[in-house]
Amino acid sequence: MxxxxxxxxxxxxxxxxxxxxxxxxxxxxxxxxxxxxxxxxxxxGIITQDVEFSKEENRSLAQKPSLSVSDLLDGSYSKNLDSYFSDQFYLRNSWIRLKVNLDLLLGKQESNGVYIGKDNYLMEIPVTPDSEWLNKNLKAIDDFAKRHQDKRVVMSVIPNSAYILSEKAPLNANVRNQAQDEKMIADHLKHNLAFIEVSEVLKQHSDENIFYKTDHHWTSLGAKYVFEVLANSLGIDNPITDYKIFTVSDSFSGSMASKSGYLKSVDEIQIMIPKTSNYSEIDLDTFVVKFPENRETCSLYSSEALKAKDQYTVFLGGNYSRVDIQTLNDNGHVLLLIKDSYANCFVQFLTPYYEKIIMIDPRYYYDEIEQAISKEQITDILFLYNMNTFLEDRSLADVLTVD
Amino acid sequence: MNITGIFFIFIFLPITLISYYLVPIKTKNSILLLISLIFYSWGNPNYLIVLVLSVLFNYFIALEMQQYLSENNNRKLKSVLIFGLLFNVLVLGLFKYYGFFLDNINKLFRIDLSVQELPLPLGISFFTFSVISYLIDIYRKKSPAQRNLISFALYVSFFPKVISGPIMQYTDFSKQLSVHRFDYEFVGHGLKLYIQGLAKKILLADSFSILYQDLNTLPASEKSILSSWLALFAFTLQIFFDFSGYSEMAIGLAKMLGFNLPQNFNYPYVSRSATEFWRRWHMTLGSWFREYVYIPLGGNRVGILKHIRNIMLVWLLTGIWHGAAWNYIFWGLYYGLILLLEKYFYGNLLKRNVIISRVYTIIIVMLGWLIFASSSISAITISLQSMFGIGGVIFANKTTFYYLQSYALQIILGCLGVTPLFNKLQQNILQKRNRRTIIFSVLIYLALFVFSLAYLVNSTYQSFLYVAF
Structure with missing residues (x-):
């Protein structure tokens, strides 16, 4: 043998x-x-058609540059040609996936400024504040609150998933302690407005889906928990606790997935509708929502968004300089919501308690805020921000300051 | 043009090889010259004027010198050479050091001459050194002047080496100007070197560069002793894999066209002294300075004082050559000093113990890179303070471990890659003369190429978030 x-x-x-x-x-x-x-x-490359738009990257890809003498002489032709070849390289998305997987194999725990956490959680890396702008903004908010002591002024800043879900963050990642940032902001502002800290309550629910895995936003569930904490300060006595929950998407691949190129999971998007006395299963479109340029809808949700790349824009269609929401209530309460995109999924919890809600996003707002406040007879003001956006914001101070 | 670009690899290189090997023998050098000029002017055609003027000027200067050589007119020969050298050095100085020079004049005399930044023509330091060696070699009768303008222009602008070397002496190049026929072994071997260099640059150097940047920009509160050393180590690895990778790609590309370029790196980080390091690091620059500055000054066959002068002068120039900034000058002088110390004090001690001499060398080299990479004296002191724990810097923290675990594999690969290990494995595979192991080795090269390509395609990856956060 x-x-x-x-x-x-x-x-x-x-x-x-x-x-x-x-x-x-x-x-x-x-x-x-x-x-x-x-x-x-x-x-x-020759037989396949050039792709115009990358869904994964949410941008137009470089197209074949046209040859011109001026482009050739200043070197932009060769630059454009380089990006064209890279952008239109055959099987581009697979190459990008290969790169991300190689990085993971080598032990990397972040990709393009996104933490790749446990259980496929993709997390925005908490930023270090730009102290000059932060102090400007804090002072502007404080002055603003002083000017409006006749109104109810409330503020909350929502920490990022990397801090709240710290046990899902990458091993040894030195995640910035955003509770300390929150405390610092509270210490600055608590004298003239009601600053509500929310880190603790969110941490208590850190085992639930309060943040998307593939996006930098919080979910409706996360927003609900914060609403429950804020309700009292907003003067809402008997907040509704009964919600009708609809899962409107199970294929959400959010901004963090795009940014990192790591596409290993998708999220569900849920909307939560408070069961008010006039709540009806059939007719949910009971609002008048006014967008810039005289566009109007009657729903807080945009069903077209679910077909687009950024499905989070299902909430109020995304960010606009100003959105006015007229409800069926007649109680004299008018809320001014000064906000970033985190507030877009928060509005659904507020509508039962106000006659009108005016959302202003200072990043795109160039009008006089004080005029709007007196014209609309604002009674309540809420600042609602995400911590990262707030710490890096460069437009709040300009909008809030009166010359 | 960037030799690590997708356009270069998939379009430019194949067109170059096909046209070069298809055209009739007599036109091969002209085609190669044309390709080289297109390559050179690709990103910014304005630079081409400087290159062409340099080629023409030196071509005629050399012919003139040849004339005086044949007439045995030494006086005129010398004055033409000096004129030629001065012109080349002035052009280099004008583009490279003019801004730096005026800056320092302004600071010194507290005046404010306006500095008009001149764009630095690609590879000017490299091709200027090439033509200087050419003129001196003619003067020394090492080789006759090239009468064929195309051949001479090709020597200066040969695209694999024009941007970053290796610096090639004219005599070595002229021997290869007689035309090459297609030899698949040459092309395949060149390809192998190119892929090796590409992988070094893309998979290692670029990664170490990110690590260095990240660690270097950590806020002071997050720095640790270990992370400061890691940062410097990352730079040490980055600069080696970047430069030696580029040289290897250049050598590989030249080989694909049938040319042999000189070796530029010979495992410098396993040296046993700084003196040895400089015989293994950027070898073509070292030998250029030895041949055209150090030895003409008398080298070491002079008295001690003159020898010290020679060494310090050569190293001052080496420093200046690397860039118009004080850190390069200090870096050059630092090596001059170390080399003198090794020569006159402890050089022999280093020969006694392999481990001590290797550790000594790598520390000397790393401290050298610290000077090289720092923009100011205060930046050097800050780095040194955190490296030696002065001012309450802790030994290691969470962030240190985060970066260590993220880069551990690449650092290990990098440490192995600076030794001859992979080259020995290569040799072993070839010596086995076994089909399977060779097929296996080809698959490894394929993998390295594909992996590098993934990073290249990814270089334009960017995702535009919806109008906002």
């Missing part, structure tokens, strides 16, 4: 004589492989 095996082995060895010129063999093989690769990718 052993003999025959040995014989077989020697036979095999005899069949394959040693190479005379190993260098030549290697060079030959390499050359063949390389030529095939070049041919394959060039031919595939």
């Amino acid at each position: 052993i003999d025959s095996k040995q014989k077989l082995a020697t036979l095999k060895r005899k069949k394959r004589p040693k190479l005379k010129y190993p260098e030549k063999f290697q060079a030959f093989l390499l050359l063949i492989v390389f030529v095939l690769l070049i041919l394959f990718f060039n031919i595939s």
Whole structure:
């Protein structure tokens, strides 16, 4: 038995004589492989049509640059050609996935400024504040609150998922302590407005889906928990606790997935509708929502958004300089909501208690805020921000300051 | 043009190889010159004027020198050489050091001459050194002047080496100007070197560059002793894999066209002294300075004082050559000093113990890179303070471990990559003369190429978030 095996082995060895010129063999093989690769990718590139838009990256891809003397002379033609070849490279998305997977294999725990956490959680990395702008904003908010002491002024800043879900953050990642940031902001502002800290309550629910895995926003559930904490300060006595929950998407691949290129999971999006006395299963479109340029809808939700890339825009269609929401209530309460995109999914919890809600996003707002406040007879003001956006904001101070 | 770009690999290189090997023998050098000029002017055609003027000027200067050589007119020969050298040095100085020079004049005399920044023509430091060596070699009768303008222009602008070297002496190049026929072994071997260099640059150097940037920009509160050393180590690895990777790609590309370029790196980080390090690091620059500055000054066959002068001068120039800034000058002088110390004090001690001499060398080299990479003296002191724990810096923290675990594999690969290990493995595979192991090695090269490509395609990856956060 052993003999025959040995014989077989020697036979095999005899069949394959040693190479005379190993260098030549290697060079030959390499050359063949390389030529095939070049041919394959060039031919595939020629026969497949150029892609105009990348859904994964949410941007238009570079197109074949047109040749002009001026572009050739200032070097922009060659630059454009380089991005064209990279953007339109055959199977681009697979190459990007390969790169992200190689990075993970090598032990990287972040990609393009996104933490790749446990259980496929993708998290925005908490930022270090730009102290000059932060102090400007804090002072502007404080002055603003002083000017409006006749009104109810409330503020909350929502920490990011990397801090709240710290046990999901990458191993040894030095996640900024956003509760300290929150405390610092509270200390600055608590004298003239009601600053409500929310880190603790969100931490208590950190085992629930209060943040999306693939997006930098919080979910309706997270917003609900914060609403429950804020209700009292907003003067809402008997907040509704009964909600009708609809899952409107199970294919949400959010901003963090795009930014990191890490596409291993998708999220569900839920909307939560408070069961008010006039709540009806059939008719949910009981609002007048006014957008800039005289566009009007009658729902807080945009169903077209679910077909688009950024499905989070299902909440009020995304960010606009100003959105006015007229409800069926007649109670004299008018809320001014000064906000970033975190507030978009928070509004659904506020509508039962106000006659009108005016949302202003200072990043796109260029009108006089004080005029709006007196014209609309604002009674309540809520600042609602995400911590990262707030710490990096450069537009709040300008909008709030009166010259 | 960037030799690590997708356009270069998939379009420019194949077109170059096909046209070069298809055209008739007599036109091969002209085609190669044309390709080289297109390559050079790709990103910014304005630079081309400087290159072309340099080629023409030196071509005629050399012919003139050849004339005086044949007439045995030494006086005129020398004055033409000096004129030629001065012109080349002035052009280099004008583009590279003019801004730096005026800056320092302004600071010194507290005046305010306006500095008009001149764009630095690509590779000017490299091709200027090439033509200087050419003129001196003619003067020394090492080789006759090239009468064929195309051949000479090709020597200066040969695209694999024009931007970052290796610096090639004219005599070595001229031997290869007689035309090459297609030899698949040469092309395949060149390809192998190119892929090796590409992988070094894309998979290692670029990654170490990110690590260095990240660690270097950590806020003071997050720095630790270990992370400061890691930052410097990352830079040490980055600059080696970047530069030696580029040289390897250049050598590989030249080989695909049938040219041999000189070796530029010979495992410098396993050296046993700084003196040895400089025989293994950027070898073509070192030998240029030895040949055209150090030895003409008398080298070490002079008295001690003159030798010290020679060494310090050569290293001052080496520093200045690397860039118009004080950190490069200090870096050059630092090596001059270390080399003198090794020569006159402890050089022999280093020969006694392998481990001590290697550790000594790598520390000297890393401190050198610290000077090289720092923009000011205060930046150097800040780095040194955190490296040696002065001012209450802790040994290691969470952030240190975060970066260590994120880069551990690449750092290990990098440490192995600075030794001859992979090259020995290569040799072993070839010596086995076994088909399967060779096929296996080709698959590894394929993987390295594909992995590098993934990073190249990814370089334009960016995602535009919906109008906001």
